[in-house]
Amino acid sequence: MPAIKFRGVDFIQFDSLLNDEERLVRDTTRKFVEDNVIPIIEECNRAGRFPRELVKPMAELGFFGASLHGYGCAGMGNVEYGLVTQELERGDSGLRSFVSVHSALVMYPIYTFGTDEQKNRWLPAMQKGEKLGCFGLTEPGFGSNPGGMRTRARKSGKEYVLDGEKMWITSGSIADVAVIWAKVEDEGDRIRGFLVETDRAGFKADDVHGKWSLRASVTSGLSLQDVRVPEANLLPGTGGLKSPLMCLNQARYGIAWGAIGAAMACYDCALQYALLRKQFRDQPIASHQLVQEKLAWMITEITKAQLLILQVGRLKDAGKVEHQHISMAKRNNVWMALECARMSRDILGANGIADDYPIMRHMMNLESVKTYEGTHDIHTLIIGASVTGVDAF
Numbered sequence: 001m002p003a004i005k006f007r008g009v010d011f012i013q014f015d016s017l018l019n020d021e022e023r024l025v026r027d028t029t030r031k032f033v034e035d036n037v038i039p040i041i042e043e044c045n046r047a048g049r050f051p052r053e054l055v056k057p058m059a060e061l062g063f064f065g066a067s068l069h070g071y072g073c074a075g076m077g078n079v080e081y082g083l084v085t086q087e088l089e090r091g092d093s094g095l096r097s098f099v100s101v102h103s104a105l106v107m108y109p110i111y112t113f114g115t116d117e118q119k120n121r122w123l124p125a126m127q128k129g130e131k132l133g134c135f136g137l138t139e140p141g142f143g144s145n146p147g148g149m150r151t152r153a154r155k156s157g158k159e160y161v162l163d164g165e166k167m168w169i170t171s172g173s174i175a176d177v178a179v180i181w182a183k184v185e186d187e188g189d190r191i192r193g194f195l196v197e198t199d200r201a202g203f204k205a206d207d208v209h210g211k212w213s214l215r216a217s218v219t220s221g222l223s224l225q226d227v228r229v230p231e232a233n234l235l236p237g238t239g240g241l242k243s244p245l246m247c248l249n250q251a252r253y254g255i256a257w258g259a260i261g262a263a264m265a266c267y268d269c270a271l272q273y274a275l276l277r278k279q280f281r282d283q284p285i286a287s288h289q290l291v292q293e294k295l296a297w298m299i300t301e302i303t304k305a306q307l308l309i310l311q312v313g314r315l316k317d318a319g320k321v322e323h324q325h326i327s328m329a330k331r332n333n334v335w336m337a338l339e340c341a342r343m344s345r346d347i348l349g350a351n352g353i354a355d356d357y358p359i360m361r362h363m364m365n366l367e368s369v370k371t372y373e374g375t376h377d378i379h380t381l382i383i384g385a386s387v388t389g390v391d392a393f
């Protein structure tokens with residue numbers, strides 16, 4: 001790897017908008033990523049390997065369930081938590097995805113919808129990284145429209161019996177517990193969440209192979225055939241599609257920060273490369289106007305994205321955030337990051353396609369990030385519905 005090392009990105013003294021704890025959390029995470037993720041991530045990406053060895057150190061730094069209170073969780077503010085995801089995704093979107101799913105899609109619903117017994121059983125162990133979780137909402141036939149799901153639960157004595165297929169499930173085959181969303185037959189097909197231990201009879205997880213994106217993250221299909229769980233495994237606070245959507249809102253918030261990390265990694269690499277690389281009259285390519293235009297576009301969009309998500313984070317801390325605010329941040333920031341990755345790749349010329357540099361990996365990762373947790377277009381419709389009052393799904 002050439003002499004290109006991440007230097008941070010701050011054009012308009014964004015740091016001055018953060019408090020001391022927020023800067024400390026950001027800097028601690030940045031150092032963790034620099035020391036532990038950057039040295040191994042290209043190898044993980046090539047091999048399609050999730051760096052499981054990082055789970056314990058991440059737990060020790062309080063990254064899991066970071067914004068939850070009690071159960072050993074760090075009780076971070078929403079901006080602190082966001083800065084953690086930004087820095088993790090500066091390392092790799094796959095690693096950030098793991099943390100988002102574990103925290104926002106598994107610990108959060110247990111915390112929000114679970115019984116004391118469920119919380120005491122799972123949350124401390126998940127905070128320590130001793131137990132891992134996955135979130136099963138998407139099905140082979142139902143992605144953007146999860147309300148169409150076919151997975152069913154039916155009551156049988158003091159148990160529920162679950163049947164169905166889930167697809168594209170992050171961490172599916174490494175999870176100890178799956179939050180499975182199913183229509184409950186005895187309740188008029190109301191959608192409810194269940195905690196399903198992955199070693200139960202009839203539960204199977206098979207990994208998706210041949211991914212060109214999020215290669216350092218595990219993605220699986222889940223099959224549930226007559227999986228029996230005690231009625232105590234129902235998350236009692238869940239009811240209707242609103243429940244999984246509340247979880248997605250948590251995760252989308254982290255994604256909107258995370259995408260900035262990926263964009264920063266690409267921009268900073270492209271900027272440093274442009275100053276070193278010479279073409280025509282022995283001049284650095286950074287001296288050419290068209291290259292500068294790309295760099296100016298990127299730093300402007302990164303800066304706008306930072307301000308947008310910071311405001312959303314402050315609203316979240318104040319209990320005033322609405323789902324359309326989070327949709328705007330997810331939609332804008334992921335699009336922005338993908339554009340930055342494409343422009344940065346272009347600035348590196350042929351070198352841009354090699355994994356001596358992180359850009360192509362980020363670019364491929366961001367294609368998934370654009371699609372999951374509500375596609376770019378679905379968030380367009382959410383914003384459209386919010387401003388017009390008319391549903392256009």
Ligand SMILES: Cc1cc2nc3c(=O)[nH]c(=O)nc-3n(C[C@H](O)[C@H](O)[C@H](O)COP(=O)(O)OP(=O)(O)OC[C@H]3O[C@@H](n4cnc5c(N)ncnc54)[C@H](O)[C@@H]3O)c2cc1C
Binds near residue numbers: 138169170213371
């Ligand atoms: C790597 C990866 C990890 C994932 N992890 C998880 C996970 O952990 N848990 C989980 O439950 N899911 C997960 N997902 C699934 C993800 O959330 C879905 O892929 C996503 O919701 C989109 O669904 P789909 O792929 O079925 O696309 P579709 O819904 O089929 O959409 C295809 C295209 O049609 C467009 N479209 C659909 N409906 C409309 C409409 N009404 N108007 C306009 N355009 C429309 C979409 O915007 C998109 O462009 C993951 C996906 C990936 C790629």
